[in-house]
Amino acid sequence: MTENGVMSRAKVLTIDTMNPTVKKVEYAVRGPIVQRAVELERELSEGMKKPFAEVIRANIGDAHAMGQQPITFFRQVLALCSYPELLSDNTFPEDAKSRACRILQSCGGNSLGAYSASQGIDSVRHDVARYIERRDGGVPCDPDDIYLTTGASDGIVTMLKLLVCGEGAGRTGVMISIPQYPLYSAALAELGAVQINYYLNEEKCWSLDISELQRALDEARRYCNPRALCIINPGNPTGQVQSRECIEDVIRFAAKERLFLMADEVYQDNVYADGCQFHSFKKVLFEMGPEYSETVELASFHSTSKCYMGECGFRGGYMEIINMDEEVKAQLTKLLSVRLCPPVPGQALMDLVVNPPRPGEPSYDSFIKERTATLSALAEKAKLTEQVLNTVQGISCNPVQGAMYSFPRITIPDKAINEATDQGQLPDMFYCMKMLEETGICLVPGSGFGQKDGTYHFRMTILPPRDKLKILLNKVKEFHQKFTQQYS
Amino acid sequence: MKQLEYAFMAKLAIHIKEQLRKGVKKPYKTIIDVSFGDPHKAGVKPLTFARQVIAACTYPKLMNSDKLPLDAKQRAQWLLDRCPGQSVGSYTATAGIPETVHKISAFITRRDGGAPSDPKNIFITAGSQWALMNILNVLVNKQASPRTGVLTPAPGHDKAVLSIVGMGGETIPYYLTEEQGWALQVEELQRALDSAQGVCKPVALYVINPGNPAGHVQSRKSIQEVIRFVSEKRLFLLADEVYQDCVQGENTEFVSYKRVLNEMGPPFSETVELASFHSVSKSVMGECGLRCGYVELVNVDPAVMKHIFTLFSKGSCSPVLGQIALDVMINPPQPGDPSYTLYNQETQHIRDMLIQNAKRVYEVVNSLPGLSCQPVDGGAFAFPRVFLPPKAIKKAKDLGMEPDTFYSVRLLEEAGVFVRPGCGYKQKKDTYHIRFCIMTPRDMMDELLGRLTSFHRKFMMDFA
Numbered sequence: 001m002t003e004n005g006v007m008s009r010a011k012v013l014t015i016d017t018m019n020p021t022v023k024k025v026e027y028a029v030r031g032p033i034v035q036r037a038v039e040l041e042r043e044l045s046e047g048m049k050k051p052f053a054e055v056i057r058a059n060i061g062d063a064h065a066m067g068q069q070p071i072t073f074f075r076q077v078l079a080l081c082s083y084p085e086l087l088s089d090n091t092f093p094e095d096a097k098s099r100a101c102r103i104l105q106s107c108g109g110n111s112l113g114a115y116s117a118s119q120g121i122d123s124v125r126h127d128v129a130r131y132i133e134r135r136d137g138g139v140p141c142d143p144d145d146i147y148l149t150t151g152a153s154d155g156i157v158t159m160l161k162l163l164v165c166g167e168g169a170g171r172t173g174v175m176i177s178i179p180q181y182p183l184y185s186a187a188l189a190e191l192g193a194v195q196i197n198y199y200l201n202e203e204k205c206w207s208l209d210i211s212e213l214q215r216a217l218d219e220a221r222r223y224c225n226p227r228a229l230c231i232i233n234p235g236n237p238t239g240q241v242q243s244r245e246c247i248e249d250v251i252r253f254a255a256k257e258r259l260f261l262m263a264d265e266v267y268q269d270n271v272y273a274d275g276c277q278f279h280s281f282k283k284v285l286f287e288m289g290p291e292y293s294e295t296v297e298l299a300s301f302h303s304t305s306k307c308y309m310g311e312c313g314f315r316g317g318y319m320e321i322i323n324m325d326e327e328v329k330a331q332l333t334k335l336l337s338v339r340l341c342p343p344v345p346g347q348a349l350m351d352l353v354v355n356p357p358r359p360g361e362p363s364y365d366s367f368i369k370e371r372t373a374t375l376s377a378l379a380e381k382a383k384l385t386e387q388v389l390n391t392v393q394g395i396s397c398n399p400v401q402g403a404m405y406s407f408p409r410i411t412i413p414d415k416a417i418n419e420a421t422d423q424g425q426l427p428d429m430f431y432c433m434k435m436l437e438e439t440g441i442c443l444v445p446g447s448g449f450g451q452k453d454g455t456y457h458f459r460m461t462i463l464p465p466r467d468k469l470k471i472l473l474n475k476v477k478e479f480h481q482k483f484t485q486q487y488s
Numbered sequence: 489m490k491q492l493e494y495a496f497m498a499k500l501a502i503h504i505k506e507q508l509r510k511g512v513k514k515p516y517k518t519i520i521d522v523s524f525g526d527p528h529k530a531g532v533k534p535l536t537f538a539r540q541v542i543a544a545c546t547y548p549k550l551m552n553s554d555k556l557p558l559d560a561k562q563r564a565q566w567l568l569d570r571c572p573g574q575s576v577g578s579y580t581a582t583a584g585i586p587e588t589v590h591k592i593s594a595f596i597t598r599r600d601g602g603a604p605s606d607p608k609n610i611f612i613t614a615g616s617q618w619a620l621m622n623i624l625n626v627l628v629n630k631q632a633s634p635r636t637g638v639l640t641p642a643p644g645h646d647k648a649v650l651s652i653v654g655m656g657g658e659t660i661p662y663y664l665t666e667e668q669g670w671a672l673q674v675e676e677l678q679r680a681l682d683s684a685q686g687v688c689k690p691v692a693l694y695v696i697n698p699g700n701p702a703g704h705v706q707s708r709k710s711i712q713e714v715i716r717f718v719s720e721k722r723l724f725l726l727a728d729e730v731y732q733d734c735v736q737g738e739n740t741e742f743v744s745y746k747r748v749l750n751e752m753g754p755p756f757s758e759t760v761e762l763a764s765f766h767s768v769s770k771s772v773m774g775e776c777g778l779r780c781g782y783v784e785l786v787n788v789d790p791a792v793m794k795h796i797f798t799l800f801s802k803g804s805c806s807p808v809l810g811q812i813a814l815d816v817m818i819n820p821p822q823p824g825d826p827s828y829t830l831y832n833q834e835t836q837h838i839r840d841m842l843i844q845n846a847k848r849v850y851e852v853v854n855s856l857p858g859l860s861c862q863p864v865d866g867g868a869f870a871f872p873r874v875f876l877p878p879k880a881i882k883k884a885k886d887l888g889m890e891p892d893t894f895y896s897v898r899l900l901e902e903a904g905v906f907v908r909p910g911c912g913y914k915q916k917k918d919t920y921h922i923r924f925c926i927m928t929p930r931d932m933m934d935e936l937l938g939r940l941t942s943f944h945r946k947f948m949m950d951f952a
C-alpha cells in the first residue's frame with residue numbers, strides 16, 4: 001500500500017490483530033453522544049452560535065458536577081489527612097482532627113501517599129464490617145470478607161474475571177437485568193463471557209419476576225454455562241427498589257440454580273418512594289437461615305460515588321464476599337495485587353462514610369443537616385421528574401423509586417425511525433442526538449442500557465438543582481412535542 | 489508461587505511486629521521494611537506544595553486561609569475551575585482533566601528536547617500498571633492459537649507478568665546482563681525471540697527503564713538498538729519509564745524512548761508503535777497511594793485508539809487527587825514562585841538522599857564477601873547478588889524454600905530487615921539475589937546496611 005509515493009508499513013496493532021473481544025466493548029455512559037457533547041461545549045466556548053447557552057450533562061450520575069455540595073466533615077478530614085500541618089489550624093473541628101489522626105496512623109509513614117495492603121487498610125475494613133453489622137441489624141460481618149476497591153466498578157470487574165472461564169457451550173454465562181448499567185455488558189464483552197439477559201417488567205414499575213429469571217436461565221443453559229446472577233438494587237437506570245419478598249425469591253432462585261449472586265448496592269441510601277425500603281442482600285440472606293446463609297455465594301458492592309456523598313472522583317468502594325471458596329479467595333487476592341492497592345484517599349473517605357459523626361460530636365449536627373438536605377432534594381427531584389415527564393404525550397415515566405435516574409419510555413414516530421435507520425443510527429440515539437443538537441441536553445439513549453425490542457427510552461439524571469431541573473424537563477417536553485410534530 | 493512467598497513473608501513481618509509491640513526481646517527495635525518501592529512508608533516526606541494544593545482542592549475554604557502560600561492556592565483554584573461543579577468529587581473526562589493532559593504533553597516535549605507530543609494520545613490513568621493492563625488487553629488475544637507472547641525483562645517486577653499471563657498470554661523472558669551493570673543486549677532479545685518459535689506469537693516488547701529491580705539506565709545507543717529491533721521484528725514497544733525521575737549514577741542521564749524515537753527520524757519515528765508509562769508513585773513525589781500516572785501512545789492506529797478509549801472509559805476516570813499530584817509533578821513551582829525555594833529544597837534533598845544511598849549501598853554491599861552489587865544508576869531498588877554457600881542452599885531446599893527466600897526470611901527474623909527474595913523477579917537459574925528499596929531516609933539506609941553487614945557475616949560463617 002503506497003501513499004504519496006512512500007511505502008506505508010502495516011502496523012503491528014490493527015483492528016484485525018487486536019484482541020477481538022475488546023472490539024465488542026461499549027460503554028454508552030461515556031460513548032459517542034457524550035463525545036459529541038464535548039465537541040459542542042468546545043464550539044460554544046469558541047463563540048459558535050447554538051440554540052442553547054450551555055450543554056447540560058444529564059448523562060452521567062455525577063452529583064457534584066450538577067452542583068451538589070460535598071459533606072463538609074468529610075472534606076475537612078481529607079484535607080487534614082492530605083496536609084497534616086493543618087492540624088494546628090483552629091478552624092477545623094476537633095472531631096475532624098482526631099479522625100484524621102486515626103486515619104493517618106493506619107497509613108504507612110502516616111501518609112496518604114504510601115501503598116496500603118492490596119485488600120485495603122485493615123482498620124478501614126474493620127470499620128466497614130461494623131457499618132455493615134449496624135446497617136443489617138446485627139448480622140455479623142467478618143472484616144476478612146471485606147475488600148476495598150477503586151470504586152465499585154473495580155470490584156465488579158474483578159469478580160467477573162474470577163467467574164468467567166470455559167469454552168464453547170461451557171463458556172460462563174452471567175445473568176444481568178435488562179435494562180442494565182453498561183459496565184456489566186462492557187466487562188462481559190471484554191471477558192468474552194456470555195451475557196444472559198433477564199427483562200425487568202416495565203409495566204409493573206420495572207419489577208423483577210422470578211419466572212422471567214427462570215425463562216432466561218433455561219434458555220441460556222442450551223448454549224452456555226450460567227454461573228452468576230447480577231442484580232442492581234436500587235436499580236440503574238430504572239430506579240426500582242426491590243421488595244424484601246423479591247430479594248428472598250432471588251436468593252432462593254440463586255440457591256436452587258447454583259448461581260453466584262452479585263448485588264450492586266451503590267445506591268443504597270438513595271431511596272425516595274413511600275413504601276420503599278432498602279434491604280441488603282446480605283441481611284436478607286442471613287435472615288433466611290443457615291440453609292441459605294451458609295451456602296449461597298454472594299458479593300455485595302458499595303461505593304463513595306453515589307448516595308448522599310457523590311464523591312465519584314475519589315474512586316472509593318468496597319465489596320463484601322460471602323461463602324467464597326478459600327482457594328478462589330487466594331486467586332482473588334492475586335488478581336487484586338496486580339493493581340497494587342485502591343486509592344488511599346478513597347479508602348479514607350470510605351472510612352468516614354461508614355463511620356460518620358455520632359450524636360454529641362461537634363460535627364454531628366451539620367453532618368445530619370447536610371445529608372438530610374441532599375437526600376430530600378433528590379427525593380423531591382425524583383418526584384418532579386416523574387410528574388413533568390408524565391405530562392408529555394408520548395413519554396411515560398415509571399416512578400423513580402430510588403437511585404439517580406429517570407428511564408422514561410418514549411414513542412418515536414415511524415418516520416423518525418426510518419430516517420434513523422437510513423442514517424445507520426438506532427432510533428433512540430437519533431432522538432437523543434437531535435435533542436443534544438437542539439437543546440444542549442445530553443442524555444443516554446436506552447439502547448445503551450438494553451431495552452425490549454421495539455421500545456425506546458432515554459436515561460436522564462435527576463441531579464441538576466431543582467430549578468434548573470424544572471427548566472430542563474420542560475425543554476425535554478418541548479423538544480419531544482416538536483420532534484413528534486416534525487416526524488408525524 | 490511468588491505471590492505466596494511474599495504473602496508468607498508479609499505475615500511473618502506482621503507477626504514480628506506484634507511480638508515487638510508486646511515487648512518480646514529481639515536484636516532490633518523495629519522492622520525496616522524495604523520490600524516495596526514506597527518512599528513515604530519508609531519515612532520520606534511528601535512534597536509540601538503538592539499536598540497544599542491537594543488540601544485546598546479538597547476543602548476550598550482553605551483558599552481564605554493564610555496557612556497556604558499564594559501559588560498553592562492559585563494552582564488549586566485553577567484546577568478546581570477545571571473540575572465539573574468545581575469539585576474534586578466529580579468525575580473528570582475519561583483521559584483526565586483536559587488542561588492537565590495538555591500540560592503533560594508540554595512536559596513531554598520539554599523533557600524530550602522539543603519532540604512533539606499530541607495530547608490526544610495521552611491518557612491519565614489510575615497508576616501505570618492499570619494503564620499497562622488496558623494496553624495489554626488490546627494486544628493479547630486470549631483465544632489466539634498460538635498464544636500471544638510478550639518479551640519481558642529478567643529480572644523484572646512481576647506485575648506485568650501477572651497481567652500478561654492472566655489475560656491468556658505468554659511471557660518470553662530476556663535476560664539482562666548482570667556483569668555489565670544489568671545492561672540489555674540486543675543479541676539476548678534475538679535469542680529470546682527465537683526461543684518463542686513454535687511456542688507463542690510475540691507481539692510486544694516490554695522494557696523497564698530505569699530498571700526494576702535492576703538499577704540500570706539505558707544508554708541512548710541501547711535504546712536505539714531496541715527501537716531498531718522492534719521495528720525489524722514488528723513488535724509493539726511498551727516502555728515502563730516510571731523511574732525516570734530516579735537517576736543516581738554519576739554521568740548517567742535518563743533519555744526517553746519517545747525522544748530517541750523522534751531523534752532517529754523516519755521511518756522509525758513514524759512507524760514504531762510505542763506506549764510510554766509514567767507515574768506519580770516513583771518520582772521524588774513518591775505518591776504511591778494516590779494511584780495516578782499516564783500513558784503516551786505513539787503511532788497507534790487511530791481505529792484501535794477508539795477502542796482503547798472505550799476500555800479506559802468504563803473505569804470512569806483516574807482518582808482526582810492523584811491527577812492533582814500529577815499536575816504538580818509535571819508542572820512544579822518555577823523560580824520566582826513563592827513555593828519554589830521550598831519545593832526545590834525538598835526535591836533536591838530527596839535526590840541527594842537517593843544518590844548517597846546508591847553510593848553507600850554499592851560500597852557496603854561490595855565490601856562484603858559473598859555479596860556483590862551492580863551500580864544502582866537509576867530506579868528505586870538495589871538488587872545485590874548473594875553467593876549462597878552450598879550448605880545454605882541445601883538447608884533452604886530441605887525447608888522447601890527457594891534459597892534466596894531462605895536468606896531473606898533469616899534476614900527478617902534475625903536482623904529485622906524486610907527485603908524481597910530475587911526468585912520473585914525471574915533471575916538467571918542458580919543465581920540468588922535480594923531486592924530492597926533505596927528511596928529511604930539516609931539514617932534508615934545506614935541502619936539497614938549496618939544490620940545487613942552483621943547479619944551477612946554471621947550467615948556466611950554459619951553456613952561455611
